[in-house]
Structures are given as structure tokens and as C-alpha cells.
Amino acid sequence: MDVLQLQRKLREHQAAMLREGFLDDQFSQLQKLQDESSPDFVIEVVKMFFDDSEKLLNNMTRALGQVPVDFKQVDAHVHQYKGSSASVGAARVKNVCATFRNFCETQNLEGCVRCLQQLQNEYSLLKNNLQYLFRLQEQIQAAGGSIPTIE
Amino acid sequence: MWFKATESCNCIEPQWPADELLVKYQYISDFFIALAYFSIPLELIYFVKKSAVFPYRWVLVQFGAFIVLCGATHLINLWTFAVHTRTVAMVMTAAKVLTAVVSCATALMLVHIIPDLLSVKTRELFLKNKAAELDREMGLIRTQEETGRHVRMLTHEIRSTLDRHTILKTTLIELGRTLALEECALWMPTRTGLELQLAYTLRQQNPVGYTVPIHLPVINQVFSSNRAVKISPNCPVARLRPHTGKYLPGEVVAVRVPLLNLSNFQIYDWPEVSTRSYALMVLMLPSDSARQWHVHELELVEVVADQVAVALSHAAILEESMRARNLLIEQNVALDLARREAETAIHARNDFLAVMNHEMRTPMHAIIALSSLLQETELTVEQRLMVETILKSSNLLATLINDVLDLSRLEDGSLQLETTTFSLHSVFREVLNLIKPVASVKRLSLTLHLASDLPAYAVGDEKRLMQTILNVVGNAVKFSKEGSISITAIVAKPESFKDARIPEFLPVPSDSHFYLRVQVKDSGSGINPQDIPKLFTKFAQSQAVQTKGPAGSGLGLAICRRFVNLMEGHIWIESEGIGKGCTVTFIVKLGIPDRPNESKLAFAPKVPGNHVSTNFGGLKVLVMDDNGVNRSVTKGLLLHLGCDVTTAGSSEECLRIVSPEHRVVFMDVCTGLDGYELAMRIQEKFKKRQDRPLIVALTGNTNKVTKENCMRVGMDGLILKPLSVDKMRGVLSELLEHRVLFEAI
Numbered sequence: 001m002d003v004l005q006l007q008r009k010l011r012e013h014q015a016a017m018l019r020e021g022f023l024d025d026q027f028s029q030l031q032k033l034q035d036e037s038s039p040d041f042v043i044e045v046v047k048m049f050f051d052d053s054e055k056l057l058n059n060m061t062r063a064l065g066q067v068p069v070d071f072k073q074v075d076a077h078v079h080q081y082k083g084s085s086a087s088v089g090a091a092r093v094k095n096v097c098a099t100f101r102n103f104c105e106t107q108n109l110e111g112c113v114r115c116l117q118q119l120q121n122e123y124s125l126l127k128n129n130l131q132y133l134f135r136l137q138e139q140i141q142a143a144g145g146s147i148p149t150i151e
Numbered sequence: 152m153w154f155k156a157t158e159s160c161n162c163i164e165p166q167w168p169a170d171e172l173l174v175k176y177q178y179i180s181d182f183f184i185a186l187a188y189f190s191i192p193l194e195l196i197y198f199v200k201k202s203a204v205f206p207y208r209w210v211l212v213q214f215g216a217f218i219v220l221c222g223a224t225h226l227i228n229l230w231t232f233a234v235h236t237r238t239v240a241m242v243m244t245a246a247k248v249l250t251a252v253v254s255c256a257t258a259l260m261l262v263h264i265i266p267d268l269l270s271v272k273t274r275e276l277f278l279k280n281k282a283a284e285l286d287r288e289m290g291l292i293r294t295q296e297e298t299g300r301h302v303r304m305l306t307h308e309i310r311s312t313l314d315r316h317t318i319l320k321t322t323l324i325e326l327g328r329t330l331a332l333e334e335c336a337l338w339m340p341t342r343t344g345l346e347l348q349l350a351y352t353l354r355q356q357n358p359v360g361y362t363v364p365i366h367l368p369v370i371n372q373v374f375s376s377n378r379a380v381k382i383s384p385n386c387p388v389a390r391l392r393p394h395t396g397k398y399l400p401g402e403v404v405a406v407r408v409p410l411l412n413l414s415n416f417q418i419y420d421w422p423e424v425s426t427r428s429y430a431l432m433v434l435m436l437p438s439d440s441a442r443q444w445h446v447h448e449l450e451l452v453e454v455v456a457d458q459v460a461v462a463l464s465h466a467a468i469l470e471e472s473m474r475a476r477n478l479l480i481e482q483n484v485a486l487d488l489a490r491r492e493a494e495t496a497i498h499a500r501n502d503f504l505a506v507m508n509h510e511m512r513t514p515m516h517a518i519i520a521l522s523s524l525l526q527e528t529e530l531t532v533e534q535r536l537m538v539e540t541i542l543k544s545s546n547l548l549a550t551l552i553n554d555v556l557d558l559s560r561l562e563d564g565s566l567q568l569e570t571t572t573f574s575l576h577s578v579f580r581e582v583l584n585l586i587k588p589v590a591s592v593k594r595l596s597l598t599l600h601l602a603s604d605l606p607a608y609a610v611g612d613e614k615r616l617m618q619t620i621l622n623v624v625g626n627a628v629k630f631s632k633e634g635s636i637s638i639t640a641i642v643a644k645p646e647s648f649k650d651a652r653i654p655e656f657l658p659v660p661s662d663s664h665f666y667l668r669v670q671v672k673d674s675g676s677g678i679n680p681q682d683i684p685k686l687f688t689k690f691a692q693s694q695a696v697q698t699k700g701p702a703g704s705g706l707g708l709a710i711c712r713r714f715v716n717l718m719e720g721h722i723w724i725e726s727e728g729i730g731k732g733c734t735v736t737f738i739v740k741l742g743i744p745d746r747p748n749e750s751k752l753a754f755a756p757k758v759p760g761n762h763v764s765t766n767f768g769g770l771k772v773l774v775m776d777d778n779g780v781n782r783s784v785t786k787g788l789l790l791h792l793g794c795d796v797t798t799a800g801s802s803e804e805c806l807r808i809v810s811p812e813h814r815v816v817f818m819d820v821c822t823g824l825d826g827y828e829l830a831m832r833i834q835e836k837f838k839k840r841q842d843r844p845l846i847v848a849l850t851g852n853t854n855k856v857t858k859e860n861c862m863r864v865g866m867d868g869l870i871l872k873p874l875s876v877d878k879m880r881g882v883l884s885e886l887l888e889h890r891v892l893f894e895a896i
Contacts, residue, residue, distance in 0.1 A: 029875045033787040051779045083819075084780035086851060086873055120287050 003145035010136045011148050017133070022126055026089030049088045053123050056081045060116055064109070074112060075104040081119070093122050099117055155216025178232055178348060188222025210264055228321045245355065295447050301329035302451050309455075309462045313469050315514040318462045319351050326434065326455060327353045330448055333401055333438060334364045338431040340365065340410070340485045346463055347388070347431055363387045375431050379449040379456075388433050400543070401436030402444050406452050408432055409460040432456060504559055511552050514878070517546045523713040557671075558710055570718055572744045573613035575605060579640060583619050590628050595636055597628075602641040606665065611741030616713045622667040622707045623735045625672050635734070643668040643738050666720070666738050674732040683724050687712045703807070717737055771812050775805040775829065779826045781872075785817060785849070802829045809833060813844040815886060820848045820857065827864045834865055845886055858893065868892035 017023045034041040063074045082097035096118050103111035121129050137147050181892060194213035199211060227243045297448065305325040308316050323335045334354055338347040347370070349361040363370070369386045382389060384400040407429040413675035436442050469747070522542045530538060583599055620638075627636045643666035678686070687708050715722040718739040726733035738832045773793045776782040780800050788798045799805035802825050809816060817834065820826030830846050837843035848861045861869045868881055870893055885892045 025875075029873075030784065030787070032876050033791040038787065045780065045783050045787065048783055051778050052778075066601065078780055083778050083851065087778075087781045087784040089873075115816065140786045 003140060003143045004144065006140045007050060007145055007148050008141060010133070010140065013129075013136065014148075015127055021091050022129055024089045024091040024105055026086065030089065030090070035141075043134060045088060046134075049084055049090070050127060052084050053081065053093075053127075056084075056118060057116075058121065059086055060119075064112055064116060067106075071104045071107050071111075071112075078104060091124055093119065093126060096122055157442075159841065167347070174232055178229060185222045185226040185229075187216050188225065191217050196638065206639075210260065213257055213260060217250070217253040219254055221248060224250050292716065298329070298447050298451050301325070301854040302454050305329065305455055306458045308880070310465075311457055313460075313466045315463060315466045318459065318466060322432075322455060322459050323351055323353045326452070329451070330434065331434075332436060333436050334433075334435040336388070336432065337408075338363065338432045340428050340430065344428065345658065370431060373405045373431060374407050377407065377457075379404045379434075379444075379452040381444060382433075384435070388431060389435060400438040401440060401442065403433060404444055404449065404452060405431055405433045406456045408456045408463075410463060430458075436534075461846060477587035483708070500559070504556060507552075508556055514551075515549045515552060519549060549599065552587050554707070558713070568612035568615060570610055570742070571613055572608055572610050574607060575609050575640070576601065576607060576615050578613060578620070579638070581698065582617060582624055583638075586624050586628055590636065591803065593628065593632070595628060595631055596635060598635065598641045600637065601638075604642050605640060606642075606743060608744050609665075609667070610744050611718065611739070612714075616718070616739065616741075619711045619714050619737070619739075620669060622711050623669075623737070626707065627671050627675065627733075627735070631673045631732075634674030636673045639670045639672075640664065641668050655873045664740050664742050667741050668734045668736065668738045672732065672734045677729050677731040678724065678733050680726060680730055683726065684797055685721075686724060713739070753778060767793045767887075770814055770883070770887075772804065773797045773799060773809055773813045774813045774817045775799045775802070775826075776777045776817075776849075777801055778819070781819060785874070788874060789817075790874060792880055792883065793874060794883075802826075802832075805829060806832055806836070809836070811837065811844070815845045815847060816884070817847050819848055820850045820861070827860055830861075830864045830866050845890060847882075847892070862893070868894075871896050 014023075018027075026076075030042050030045060039126065040045060058079045060074055060081075063070060063077065078097050078100045082101070085093040096115060100115035100119065105116055113147055140147060195215060199208070204549060224243070224246045227246050227293050228240065230239050231243060242454055266502060283373065299320055302806075305322070305894060308321045308767060312318055312321065323337060326332065327335045332353070334352065336349060336353070337351040339350040340346070345365055346362040347365050349363075354822050356533060367387065369382050372389065373382065382405045383402050384403045385389070386403075388405065389403040408431070410428045410430055432452075436444065519542065521543060522538055525538050526535070526542065563612050565842055567778055579601060583597065624638060712722050715737050718741070720737060720739035722737035724733055724734070724735050770793070772784060772789055774785050774789065775798075777800055779800070782800065786796045786798055797808055799808050805816070805818070806829065818826050826848060830848075833846060834843060845867040846865075847870060849870055850857055851872040858869055868882075868886060868891060870878075870892070874882075882892060
């Protein structure tokens with residue numbers, strides 16, 4: 001595949017992700033920060049995000065599995081996750097976190113469990129999409145092209 | 152008594168035998184004397200026994216004894232005419248001796264008794280006189296008391312009614328009854344005050360309108376004293392009925408009755424004597440009787456006259472107050488009606504405005520929006536011109552509608568100024584930018600001069616201030632065909648307030664407020680000084696203005712004045728005349744922001760073309776966030792902007808790392824209260840304010856409480872996440888320039 005095609009694919013993929021709501025404007029802000037001094041800024045941040053996500057999701061699962069459930073603890077984790085997702089621009093994850101927090105406040109265990117499942121789903125979807133995105137970027141860079149930014 | 156001549160006879164003269172008749176008569180007389188003498192005491196005893204009181208019983212005994220003995224003597228004398236024995240002579244002698252003794256004693260005693268008896272008599276006479284006198288006085292007192300009772304009753308009758316007519320009628324009736332008068336009449340002064348008219352009489356039911364001139368001597372005499380005066384029955388006021396009696400008509404008395412009007416009573420002043428008017432009451436005793444006016448009756452009349460005066464004045468006052476009250480009630484009703492009408496009118500107008508507000512604006516918006524869209528499409532030149540005209544006209548119309556609505560809200564007082572902190576400079580620059588195109592088309596030069604001591608930021612209603620300035624400058628441009636327009640803005644000093652034009656306006660600047668004075672001078676067509684007052688009235692157009700430009704709605708200046716007034720200021724126009732240009736000046740009160748430059752950051756740049764990428768040249772900043780992802784993102788942002796970033800993952804680490812070299816500390820306060828405490832600890836660490844780095848909170852929390860907490864702990868700023876590059880750039884510039892930045896939440 002040649003660079004132009006790759007670039008087109010990348011553009012379409014990014015646009016799709018934005019359209020679907022997986023990513024929002026914050027992500028493009030992050031991309032703006034990538035320059036010569038920090039060429040892998042976005043990847044690094046996203047990787048950090050993935051690690052963070054997994055850790056937090058585990059914590060949440062454990063906390064919800066306890067009897068009795070410490071909703072405050074769960075809420076704290078969700079809060080952290082919300083913050084991180086907002087920083088990287090993971091819109092859907094952030095929204096689910098918001099709903100999750102409401103359930104925590106009302107101490108609705110069933111709702112919390114459902115939200116946790118949703119979060120895990122969203123996270124895997126996002127992860128797959130972003131990984132695909134990064135692979136495309138690598139391919140383009142390997143082919144010598146430049147990464148088109150999201151408009 | 153002589154002894155018969157026998158043996159012991161000592162008599163000198165012999166007995167006369169021829170006088171046997173004489174002897175017989177003596178004999179009989181003696182007998183009767185004795186009888187009488189015996190019967191007198193019996194009578195005495197009998198009558199004394201009968202009477203209850205007789206003080207001298209023993210005198211009676213004595214007297215009785217005396218008489219009995221006298222009688223006995225004379226009785227015994229009967230036996231001495233013939234020859235009598237010695238016993239008889241002895242008895243005779245004894246009787247005579249006793250009689251002599253008793254009669255002497257009685258004579259002596261009578262010397263004492265008789266004066267006493269006589270004095271008893273005199274005392275009795277004296278007492279009888281006294282009793283008669285007391286009786287008379289008693290009669291008098293009873294009469295007086297009776298009179299007093301009558302007066303009280305009369306007064307009660309008079310005072311129990313507040314009707315003038317009843318008062319007077321009752322007076323006459325009661326007086327007539329009490330004093331048993333033949334006729335009683337009341338003469339009232341006429342309106343002219345020159346005559347007395349017969350108003351009421353006792354007996355005659357319908358008094359014919361007799362009038363009598365008021366200045367008769369007899370009337371003057373009565374009026375000049377407050378006592379009842381006896382007058383002649385023949386004087387005009389007393390001659391009411393034809394005289395029918397054979398004898399003299401009864402005595403007549405007249406008394407004055409003061410008539411008091413409300414106007415006689417000043418507050419705290421008693422009525423003046425000289426301004427009184429009087430009525431005349433005439434009382435006539437029955438003719439053909441010998442009755443005379445007694446003193447107590449005259450007194451009664453005087454008292455009654457006074458009471459009548461008081462009762463009349465009460466009645467007058469009551470009448471007056473009733474009238475006033477009725478008047479007030481009427482007025483109240485009228486006022487109420489007027490108020491309700493006004494309220495209805497206001498409601499109707501408000502309803503109308505509310506409806507028109509919506510109804511008028513909707514089509515306007517449609518027209519404006521669609522015309523703008525039309526402008527974007529492909530049009531021929533003519534079509535474009537037409538569309539532009541449509542747009543311009545509809546914009547004007549929209550402005551007019553807004554003005555009208557604004558003005559009515561202003562008049563209602565329902566308009567309230569919005570207070571925000573804004574930049575004065577930017578307001579003026581904006582106005583300039585908006586006006587420049589029009590001015591340049593007309594080849595007018597526009598200059599703006601802002602005083603150097605003008606505060607950069609002010610607290611007030613930015614939108615309306617701009618509207619005012621725009622309106623004033625717009626007018627200047629509109630009415631100038633050529634020349635220049637200058638706008639000056641200075642801080643008004645108290646000395647400059649001595650403007651004679653606005654003498655009652657004496658603003659006093661304080662620490663929290665200052666007065667902005669803006670003057671717009673143009674060299675245009677000027678205004679006739681006589682027309683100046685009209686300019687601020689709604690809808691009034693200056694006739695002298697001959698301009699082909701768009702005519703003003705006439706509301707602009709009126710609205711400006713309202714706004715200026717709301718801002719506790721003053722606006723005025725000066726012009727030397729037609730063709731000599733005019734100057735509009737206004738002063739408004741604006742607040743001075745207390746935290747230097749608490750301002751709202753607008754990230755849609757007001758002045759376009761400001762995408763300069765500022766490099767902050769290695770500015771040392773510290774980022775504290777316990778979330779790794781967030782930390783990296785913020786760090787990346789700041790690095791991109793050229794800062795030297797240090798990061799801390801916890802409060803303790805932050806405290807350890809922070810140093811005077813760090814100019815700004817960004818800390819995340821999403822995670823509970825850690826951030827606030829950290830801020831306070833940092834402040835403690837750095838005693839001197841200059842050394843301390845600026846502490847700025849980053850939060851995704853759009854909560855006023857958060858902002859307040861940040862301000863409370865002494866943070867220098869607060870920014871909402873998420874941050875974009877531009878936002879961060881703006882934030883840093885602002886922070887470094889003003890050292891304070893609180894984003895509006």
C-alpha cells in the first residue's frame with residue numbers, strides 16, 4: 001500500500017472514531033502537542049492510559065465483589081478513571097464513568113455492575129481502535145510519510 | 152266693821168239704825184266678792200291643769216292662797232254685821248293677818264315674776280318672726296334649686312342633639328316651660344349681617360320673616376353685655392303679637408347668644424371677641440300678671456344662652472366634619488377608580504409588549520437570517536444590492552424594536568444593569584472598529600484619546616455602556632457631513648464637577664468607584680440650543696436636521712439618558728448653534744474591581760489574527776496531579792509551550808520539590824481536599840509573597856463552591872479542564888501579566 005492510501009485510511013479511521021464518539025477534541029489537542037521534541041507523545045500518553053485503565057478496572061471489579069460493597073471506594077476509582085479518560089479524549093468511556101458515578105452515589109449495586117461491564121466493553125473497543133490507529137501511523141512513518149492530523 | 156255697841160264696845164261713834172239698806176248692800180257685796188275670790192283659784196287650777204306648760208306653779212299656789220284668804224276674810228266679814236262672838240272676831244283677825252302676810256308676799260314676789268313673764272312674751276314674738284323669715288328663705292332656695300334643675304335638664308336637652316334647628320327649638324320650648332313665658336323668640340343675623348331676622352318663636356308656628364335692623368340702640372345695648380337685659384315691651388324685637396290684654400304687657404328680657412363659626416377658632420387661640428356675631432333671644436313674661444323678672448331667672452337665661460352657643464358651635468363643627476368626610480370618601484372612590492384604570496392600562500401595555508416582543512422578533516429574525524443566507528448564494532449585482540438593502544433595513548427595524556422594548560422596560564424600572572468586570576480599553580476599541588467603516592466612507596476622521604490614569608478594568612454593565620457610547624458616536628457620525636470626530640475618555644475629578652450645567656450633580660468618587668467622563672465632539676451640523684432639551688425626549692426629531700442619512704429612530708438618546716441615569720450619571724449636549732458642531736458629554740459611575748483584574752477570559756479572540764505562538768522561554772512550572780495520565784497531558788501541554796516542567800505525583804512530593812524558582816504551580820483539585828491544604832502549606836512555606844509561586848487550581852468541577860474554596864485558601868487562579876493548547880497559552884499569558892486568573896464558572 002502506498003503512503004497516500006495509508007494516509008487516507010488513517011484520516012478516515014480518525015474521522016470515524018470522532019464521529020462515533022470514541023474520541024473527542026481533546027485527542028486532537030494531544031496530537032497538536034506532538035512535535036519534534038516529543039515525537040511519540042501521543043503514544044506514550046495512550047499507553048499510560050491503557051495501563052491505568054486496566055489497573056482501575058481491576059480495582060473496581062474487586063471492590064464490587066466485596067461484601068459489603070464500599071461504594072465510596074468504587075466511586076474514587078471511577079472518578080480517577082473519568083479524569084484520565086477526559087485527559088486523553090476518550091469520550092464514551094468518560095460518559096459511562098459519569099453514569100457509573102451516579103449509581104455509586106445512589107448505591108445501586110446492580111447499576112454499578114452493569115456500568116462496569118459497559119466500561120470494560122468500551123475500553124476494549126477503544127483499545128482496539130487506537131491500536132489499529134497506531135499501527136497505521138507506524139506503517140506510514142515507515143513508508144516515509146507524515147501523519148495527518150485530525151482537522 | 153264696827154262692833155255692836157254692848158259691854159266691850161270701844162267705838163266712838165254709835166250705830167246708825169237708819170242705814171239698814173247700806174248694811175244689806177255691803178252684806179251682799181261681801182258675799183259675792185268672797186264667791187269670786189273662791190272661784191278664781193278654782194278657774195286657775197282648772198286651766199293650768201289643762202295647759203301643758205306652766206313654769207310657776209308655786210306662784211300659782213301662792214296666788215291661790217292669797218285669793219282664798221281674801222275671800223275667807225270677806226266671808227267671815229259677813230258674820231260681823233250682826234252681833235258676833237269673840238271666836239268669830241278671833242277668826243276674823245286671824246284671817247286678816249294671814250291675808251295680809253300672803254298678800255304682801257305675793258306683792259313682793261310679783262315684782263320678780265312679772266318682768267319674767269313679759270320677757271317670755273317678747274322671745275316668743277322674736278321666734279315667730281324668725282320662723283317666718285326662714286320659711287321665706289326656704290321658699291327661695293327651693294325655687295332656685297328648681298331653677299337649677301331646669302337649667303340642667305334644658306342643657307341636657309339642648310346638648311343631646313347636634314341638629315341646629317332642634318337645638319334652637321328645644322331651647323325656646325324648655326325656657327318657655329321653665330319660666331312660664333308667654334312668648335319666646337330668637338332673632339338670627341341675616342347673611343348680610345345688617346339685619347336680624349325672626350327665626351324661631353315659641354307660640355307662633357310659622358314666623359313671618361320680620362327683620363329688624365341690627366344697629367338699634369336697644370340691640371346694641373343687649374349685644375354689648377353678656378347679661379340678660381330688661382328691655383321695653385314696645386321695642387321692635389318684642390312686639391311680636393298684637394297686644395290684646397287690657398293691662399300692661401309682661402316684662403321683657405333679651406340676651407345675646409354668641410354664634411361661633413369654625414373660622415373663629417384658631418388652633419391654640421380662643422375666638423376673637425371682635426369677630427363674633429350674635430343672635431338675640433327675647434323672652435316675654437305673661438301679660439296681665441304681676442310677675443317680675445327675678446335675679447335667679449335672669450341668671451338662668453344667661454346660662455342657657457351660653458349653653459346654646461356651645462351646642463350650636465358643636466353642631467357646626469360636626470356638620471363641617473361630616474361634609475369633609477363625605478368629600479374625602481368621594482375623592483377616595485375617584486382615586487381608587489383612577490388607580491385601577493392605570494393598573495389595567497399598565498397590564499394591558501405589558502401584555503401587549505410581551506406579545507409584540509415575541510411576535511415582532513420572530514419574523515424579524517426570520518427575515519434577517521434568510522436575507523443573510525441569501526447573501527451567501529450566487530446573486531447578480533442588482534440582486535445583491537437589493538438583498539443588502541433588505542438586510543440593512545431589517546437590521547434597523549430590529550434595532551428599533553429592541554429600542555422600543557428596552558425603553559419601555561427602562562421606564563418601568565424593570566431594567567437592571569448587569570455588573571461584570573470588563574476592559575474599558577476594549578470597549579472603546581470595539582466602538583471604534585464598528586464606527587470606522589461608516590466614518591471612513593463619509594471621510595470623517597475619528598480620534599480616540601484615553602487618559603493614562605483610566606483604569607484598565609472596570610465593573611459595570613459593559614453591553615449598555617458600549618451601547619451608549621456607540622449611540623453617541625453614531626449620532627456624531629450621522630449628523631456630520633465632514634470634518635472630524637474626537638472621543639475623549641478621562642477619569643472625572645471632583646473639581647471638574649463644578650459644571651454650572653449640572654449644579655445638583657455632585658458625585659463623590661471613592662475607593663470602590665470612579666466616574667468615567669466621555670466627551671464626543673463633532674464638527675457637524677450642530678444643533679439649535681433651543682432644541683437641545685427636546686433631544687432627550689422620545690420620538691422627537693430635530694426639525695433643523697437636514698440629512699439624507701438614515702433618520703434616527705428618535706429613541707437613541709432617550710435610551711442613552713436612561714442608561715446613564717441607571718449608572719448614576721449624567722449626560723448633556725452643548726452646541727454653539729447650527730453649523731458649529733456639537734459636543735456630547737456624559738459621566739457614569741463605574742466600579743473598581745477589588746481583586747486586581749478578576750476578568751473573564753474569552754477565548755474567541757476579540758481582535759482577530761492573534762495566533763502568535765508565544766514561547767514562554769523556559770518558565771519554570773510545577774504540575775501536581777496524582778493521576779498519571781492527566782499529569783502527562785498537562786506536562787505535554789506546558790512543554791509544547793516552552794515551559795520547564797517539573798511534575799509531582801502527590802502533595803508531599805510537591806511540597807518537597809517546590810522552590811522559589813517555580814513561577815507557577817498547577818495543582819489538580821479534583822481529588823478531595825488535598826489540593827486546598829497543599830495550597831495553604833505552600834503559602835506557609837514561602838513567607839514573602841514575591842518568592843511564592845502562583846498557585847493555580849485545575850478542576851473539571853464546574854461548581855461555584857470549588858471556586859469559592861480556592862479563593863478562600865488564597866489561590867491565585869482557577870482553570871477548568873479540559874485544557875487546549877490555546878487555552879493554556881492564554882492562561883499563562885494572563886497569569887504572568889496580572890498574577891490573578893479566575894475563570895468564570
